[in-house]
Amino acid sequence: MGEKKIPFLGPSDRGFQQLWDSSYSGLVLRKSCSLPAELHSRVQAALLTLRKKGCLLKDLVRVRDRDVFTAVSRALLGEPGHTYRYLDTRLFPEPVGLEAQEKPVAQLKHSLSDYHIQDKEELAGGLGCSQPSPPQVCTGPVKFNVTLLNYMDPAQMSHLKEEPYYGMGKMAVGWHHDENLITHSPVAVYNYSCHDDKGNVEKSCWRIGLKVAWDIHTPGLMLPLESGDCYYMRDDLNSTHQHCVLAGETARFSSTHRVAECSKGTLTYIQSRCQEALSNLHTDPETGSHSLVTLQPTALQHCEEIHNEVEFEWLRQYWFQGQRYARFCSWWTRPMEQLEKDWKLMETMTMLFLATVEEEGQAEEGRREMAETLLSALTDRHQQRQTWRDRCHSSLAQTLPPEEAPVDRPFWGVDDPGMPLPFDLADIISRNVETKPGRTCLKNVLK
Ligand SMILES: O=C(O)CCC(=O)C(=O)O
Numbered sequence: 001m002g003e004k005k006i007p008f009l010g011p012s013d014r015g016f017q018q019l020w021d022s023s024y025s026g027l028v029l030r031k032s033c034s035l036p037a038e039l040h041s042r043v044q045a046a047l048l049t050l051r052k053k054g055c056l057l058k059d060l061v062r063v064r065d066r067d068v069f070t071a072v073s074r075a076l077l078g079e080p081g082h083t084y085r086y087l088d089t090r091l092f093p094e095p096v097g098l099e100a101q102e103k104p105v106a107q108l109k110h111s112l113s114d115y116h117i118q119d120k121e122e123l124a125g126g127l128g129c130s131q132p133s134p135p136q137v138c139t140g141p142v143k144f145n146v147t148l149l150n151y152m153d154p155a156q157m158s159h160l161k162e163e164p165y166y167g168m169g170k171m172a173v174g175w176h177h178d179e180n181l182i183t184h185s186p187v188a189v190y191n192y193s194c195h196d197d198k199g200n201v202e203k204s205c206w207r208i209g210l211k212v213a214w215d216i217h218t219p220g221l222m223l224p225l226e227s228g229d230c231y232y233m234r235d236d237l238n239s240t241h242q243h244c245v246l247a248g249e250t251a252r253f254s255s256t257h258r259v260a261e262c263s264k265g266t267l268t269y270i271q272s273r274c275q276e277a278l279s280n281l282h283t284d285p286e287t288g289s290h291s292l293v294t295l296q297p298t299a300l301q302h303c304e305e306i307h308n309e310v311e312f313e314w315l316r317q318y319w320f321q322g323q324r325y326a327r328f329c330s331w332w333t334r335p336m337e338q339l340e341k342d343w344k345l346m347e348t349m350t351m352l353f354l355a356t357v358e359e360e361g362q363a364e365e366g367r368r369e370m371a372e373t374l375l376s377a378l379t380d381r382h383q384q385r386q387t388w389r390d391r392c393h394s395s396l397a398q399t400l401p402p403e404e405a406p407v408d409r410p411f412w413g414v415d416d417p418g419m420p421l422p423f424d425l426a427d428i429i430s431r432n433v434e435t436k437p438g439r440t441c442l443k444n445v446l447k
C-alpha cells in the first residue's frame with residue numbers, strides 16, 4: 001500500500017514494441033486468425049465439455065510450506081503413465097474416458113508444435129492479421145508431452161489478488177516460472193475467453209504479465225489476449241523471466257503445452273525402481289519367509305531411498321488427490337495397487353534391515369554406516385509422513401466434497417498384523433537414538 005510501483009508497458013504505450021524486442025524477445029504472439037476456424041471451434045467445444053463433465057478441478061498445492069487452492073481449475077492431459085509435478089503436487093493425467101475431448105486438444109498441440117517461428121519480425125506482423133506470411137518451421141520439432149488446461153470464471157471468485165509490483169490488476173495466476181520442464185522447453189498457450197466481444201478495452205480482457213526475474217528496473221510487459229490467440233514462451237524466457245495471468249471479466253480457458261522433464265516422472269520409471277529395490281529381497285520358496293540378499297550399506301541405502309520415493313512421490317501424491325479421478329474409471333487404479341504391493345514388501349525390507357542393525361552381539365563391518373543410513377531414512381520418512389498427514393487434515397482439505405477429499409494412504413493402525421512396521425516411526429527412531437545400557441542401539445553404534 002502506498003508503495004511505488006514499477007512501470008509496465010502495454011500495446012498502447014510508446015516503446016512497447018521496443019521493450020518487447022529488447023527484453024522479452026522469447027515471447028511470441030500468434031493471432032487467432034492463424035489457426036483454422038474449424039480447429040478453434042473443435043477445441044473450444046472440447047474445453048466446454050471438459051468443464052461440463054467436471055474434469056477441471058482446483059489443485060490443493062503447497063506454496064512456501066502452506067496449503068492453498070489454485071484460483072484456476074485444472075486438468076492434465078498427457079501420455080499414459082506420464083506425470084507432471086508442480087508446487088509439490090504430482091498430477092496424474094487421466095486418459096480413459098476423456099478421449100473424445102482429448103482429440104481436439106491433441107490436434108491443437110500438434111498445430112502449436114509445428115508452429116515454431118524463427119523470425120522475430122513475425123511478431124510485429126503477429127499483432128495484426130494483415131501479414132499472411134506463413135510461419136517458419138523451427139530448427140527441430142518440439143514434442144510437447146503434457147498439456148495443462150486452466151479454467152477460471154472471475155464472476156465466481158470472491159477474491160483475486162492484486163498484482164503487487166506493477167499494479168497490473170487482478171491475477172488469476174500469480175508470478176511464477178513454469179516448473180518441471182526440460183531446459184529451454186517452449187511453452188505454448190492457447191487462450192479461449194468465453195463470449196469475448198472484440199473491441200474489449202485492455203482492462204476487461206485477459207492479459208499476460210511478464211517481468212524479468214530479479215529485476216526491478218526493466219519495465220514489465222503486459223500482453224492482452226483475444227479469444228483464440230496463442231502465445232509462446234521460447235528459448236530461455238521461462239527461466240529468465242516470470243509470468244502471471246491477469247484476469248479479464250469473462251470466463252476463460254487456457255490450454256498450455258510443455259515439454260516436461262519426466263526422467264523421474266513416468267510409471268515405467270518408478271516400476272523399474274521398485275524392481276531394483278526388490279531385487280535385494282529374497283523369498284524362500286518353501287517357507288515364504290523373507291531375507292535380505294545383501295547387507296551392503298550402499299545397497300540398503302538405495303533401497304530405503306526407493307522406498308521413500310515410491311511412498312512420497314507416488315502413493316501419497318496420488319491418494320492426496322483423493323478419488324477425484326475414480327469417477328472416470330481411473331487409468332491409475334491398477335498401477336497404484338501394484339506400487340502399493342511393492343512398497344509393502346519394502347516395509348518388510350526395512351524391518352529386516354532394522355532387525356539386523358538392532359541385533360545384539362553383532363560386530364560386522366559397516367554396521368555403523370548401516371545404522372546411520374537407516375536412521376536418516378527413517379527420520380526422513382517419519383517427517384514426510386507427518387507432513388502428508390497435516391496436508392490431508394488441513395482445514396482447506398476439509399472443505400472438499402468426500403469424493404475429492406485427500407486420503408492419507410497408506411495408513412494403518414498400531415497393531416495391524418499385516419504390516420511389518422508401525423506407521424508411526426517415532427518409537428523406533430527414539431529407541432535407537434537413546435542410549436540404553438546393555439543394548440546395541442544405533443546411538444551406541446554411532447558413538
Ligand atoms: O493461462 C495462461 O495463459 C498461463 C497459465 C500458466 O502460466 C500456467 O499454467 O503455468
Ligand SMILES: [Fe+2]
Nearest residue numbers: 176177178243
Ligand atoms: Fe505458467
